Amino acid sequence: MGLARKDLLGMQELTSDEIRLILDTAESMKEVARRDIKKVPTLRGKTVINLFYEPSTRTRTSFEIAGKWLSADVINISTSASSVTKGESLKDTGLTLQAMYPDIVVIRHPAPGAAVFLATRLAASIINAGDGAHQHPSQALLDLFTIREKIGRLEGMKVAIVGDIAHSRVARSNIQGMQRMGMEVRVAGPRTMLPRFIERLGVEVFTNLERAVAEVDVIMMLRLQTERQQAGLFPSLREYSRLFGLTAERLKAAKPDVLIMHPGPINRGIEIAPDVADGPYSLILNQVENGLAVRMALLYLCAGGGQTSA
Amino acid sequence: MRILIRGGRVIDPAAGLDDLLDLFIEDGKIVRIDKNTGGGRREAGGADTKEPRTGKEAKASRNAESALGVDRVMDATGLVICPGLIDMHVHLRQPGREDKETIASGTMAAARGGFTAVCCMPNTDPVNDTRSVAKFILDTAKREGAVQVYPVGAITKGLKGEELAEIGELFEAGCVAISDDGRPVMNAELMRRAMEYATMFDLPTIQHSEDLHLSGKGVVHEGLVSTELGLRGIPSVSEAVLVARDLLLAESTGARLHIAHVSAAESVRLIREAKARGVRVSCEVTPHHLTLTEDAVRDFDANAKMNPPLRSEADRQALIEGLQDGTIDVIATDHAPHTVQEKEREFDLAPNGVIGLETALAVILTTLVAPGILSLPQAIAKLTSEPARILKLSKERIAEGADADLTIFDLHREWIVDPTTFASKSRNTPFAGRRLTGATVATLVGGKVVWEA
Numbered sequence: 001m002g003l004a005r006k007d008l009l010g011m012q013e014l015t016s017d018e019i020r021l022i023l024d025t026a027e028s029m030k031e032v033a034r035r036d037i038k039k040v041p042t043l044r045g046k047t048v049i050n051l052f053y054e055p056s057t058r059t060r061t062s063f064e065i066a067g068k069w070l071s072a073d074v075i076n077i078s079t080s081a082s083s084v085t086k087g088e089s090l091k092d093t094g095l096t097l098q099a100m101y102p103d104i105v106v107i108r109h110p111a112p113g114a115a116v117f118l119a120t121r122l123a124a125s126i127i128n129a130g131d132g133a134h135q136h137p138s139q140a141l142l143d144l145f146t147i148r149e150k151i152g153r154l155e156g157m158k159v160a161i162v163g164d165i166a167h168s169r170v171a172r173s174n175i176q177g178m179q180r181m182g183m184e185v186r187v188a189g190p191r192t193m194l195p196r197f198i199e200r201l202g203v204e205v206f207t208n209l210e211r212a213v214a215e216v217d218v219i220m221m222l223r224l225q226t227e228r229q230q231a232g233l234f235p236s237l238r239e240y241s242r243l244f245g246l247t248a249e250r251l252k253a254a255k256p257d258v259l260i261m262h263p264g265p266i267n268r269g270i271e272i273a274p275d276v277a278d279g280p281y282s283l284i285l286n287q288v289e290n291g292l293a294v295r296m297a298l299l300y301l302c303a304g305g306g307q308t309s310a
Numbered sequence: 311m312r313i314l315i316r317g318g319r320v321i322d323p324a325a326g327l328d329d330l331l332d333l334f335i336e337d338g339k340i341v342r343i344d345k346n347t348g349g350g351r352r353e354a355g356g357a358d359t360k361e362p363r364t365g366k367e368a369k370a371s372r373n374a375e376s377a378l379g380v381d382r383v384m385d386a387t388g389l390v391i392c393p394g395l396i397d398m399h400v401h402l403r404q405p406g407r408e409d410k411e412t413i414a415s416g417t418m419a420a421a422r423g424g425f426t427a428v429c430c431m432p433n434t435d436p437v438n439d440t441r442s443v444a445k446f447i448l449d450t451a452k453r454e455g456a457v458q459v460y461p462v463g464a465i466t467k468g469l470k471g472e473e474l475a476e477i478g479e480l481f482e483a484g485c486v487a488i489s490d491d492g493r494p495v496m497n498a499e500l501m502r503r504a505m506e507y508a509t510m511f512d513l514p515t516i517q518h519s520e521d522l523h524l525s526g527k528g529v530v531h532e533g534l535v536s537t538e539l540g541l542r543g544i545p546s547v548s549e550a551v552l553v554a555r556d557l558l559l560a561e562s563t564g565a566r567l568h569i570a571h572v573s574a575a576e577s578v579r580l581i582r583e584a585k586a587r588g589v590r591v592s593c594e595v596t597p598h599h600l601t602l603t604e605d606a607v608r609d610f611d612a613n614a615k616m617n618p619p620l621r622s623e624a625d626r627q628a629l630i631e632g633l634q635d636g637t638i639d640v641i642a643t644d645h646a647p648h649t650v651q652e653k654e655r656e657f658d659l660a661p662n663g664v665i666g667l668e669t670a671l672a673v674i675l676t677t678l679v680a681p682g683i684l685s686l687p688q689a690i691a692k693l694t695s696e697p698a699r700i701l702k703l704s705k706e707r708i709a710e711g712a713d714a715d716l717t718i719f720d721l722h723r724e725w726i727v728d729p730t731t732f733a734s735k736s737r738n739t740p741f742a743g744r745r746l747t748g749a750t751v752a753t754l755v756g757g758k759v760v761w762e763a
Binding site: 116 | 532539540542543610656658
């Protein structure tokens, strides 16, 4: 079995079987990562282009290493966001890349829909590595992988996603992916960072952290963009941290074995206290490691891996 | 040139006219209106069918035509004839962005859509904030335009919202209203003064109602779709807050306020209440806000990106109610041409606006008239007598002695929207590929057939 689609644009398009396939494939990829010699010939002769319009060390590096371990030729193109408005259009960039016959283009872009835009115009597989506040499916898949690895299952698990939900592609992707896998999702944050109508996505909504984290199996903290303060969405970092920062004290309201996740990079001491980030239930570094395995799985599956010929 | 238009169903809501009539046109005027005896028969539901004439009748008719010295007979059997449609909100882009549209191409698009007159907004380059720009538009329209063009002058110099434009001079030059369309006048004091000043000329002040702080960097309606797609939202109160402010200003100044492209349920409610207490306010709605919702942006197609944005189904229903109960006076297209390359971009970066001149009538007939939401005369009034009343144009009547500005259309002709065939230079329509019922057959301006299918 392979993926039924050319591109990976968002979690909403994946079936639960496809998500399971990706996670299962990632498990076998994780085994490769732990070998002494990590290179396997799976994608030899395939070309992967990382097209990044936003700086992102971890996602770009993760895709780059994943591609290289699978023996693909990986090319990185970093374009500053400012060139989006004054430089070559995304369409022309895409068509230029297309003329070089890449097999997979991994795109990170500040505009929601940028990956969809490329996918409809290019023959290459497009993997969305984050488009504005829209989707970040590889992050959601690695989060699911990490939870499944730790707990052994996904169905019936309860998660609280905490922070700036409105501007978070991680939150959007995770809500859809988790619900697809039978998990219950809560969101919590300042009212100004909870998008209107969010409850219509089938999530429970909280503006109180203690109440939000009670009874959940996983707490997923989101990174706070400090510039939101200037935008008037919260009064000060101090107050945000006091109301929504995850501290050891606040964790007392949660289950004793609750798992802590964060997509990184962390603002230590703001959304998450250092002792919580480094504590025994923190999965933050597992997430990074699993990101590699999941991205190897995605590159493999998008390049046609798993397809059985008749 | 003498033209006889024979056998059509003539509807003029302003004159209370809805009958099978023959219109005789001479020297640009309607000179005679006769009861049609040519055998057109009205079916229940308004459709007309042509019955065979007897040879005797046909001969008598031909004799009558030749006695009148008619140069051309247009057979309108089975068709509707109404006063020429007026679009009080278009962007012709000339001067400044002739790659998107020109007065020639935009007015030809208008003619194809059945419009005999359009009002062009002042956000050209240079801005229509002086007599010379207004004169340029009028001169070019006279020379190259297919239909009548009425310029709207700016409220503030350069549309900057800082100083009043020379409104008196714009009025003298031929501007029929003032507006900073595309931008709101955010400064309430300046808006108050603009309205007061405009009362000297009884010019309507047309406001693009939007609180720029509330809209922020929004690109779509703030709703379920923006939440799902992660696109920044423009809340409906962004419009309603400014509508509320301007209604109070209109009430206190006694000025005539016209609110452009109303999109939100809250705005409709506020305008309804203001009208009930006698505020001199009118407003318009676009065909796309009446027929599409926020769902149209789900695939990030920038051809559904506009300001105000397509809103929720509840808003759309409120607009329809407003149209039915008379709260909303006019349907106008906000025809906003943009080049293909400008629209074929990331959604965030594409410009706002869609074209509408060549689809408006058919969209209205298909989505409002056919399902019985508006009667045909009601719909025609929103496109003819109502804009004429607001702008004080004497262009709405089918009467002996009136200018022969006429639209002839077929209620039943089906077609599929193919923007590549448009007369407009631009293609940015959200209706591409839609099957519509109802099509313009001919457009006459001053007795001249300026477009014919």
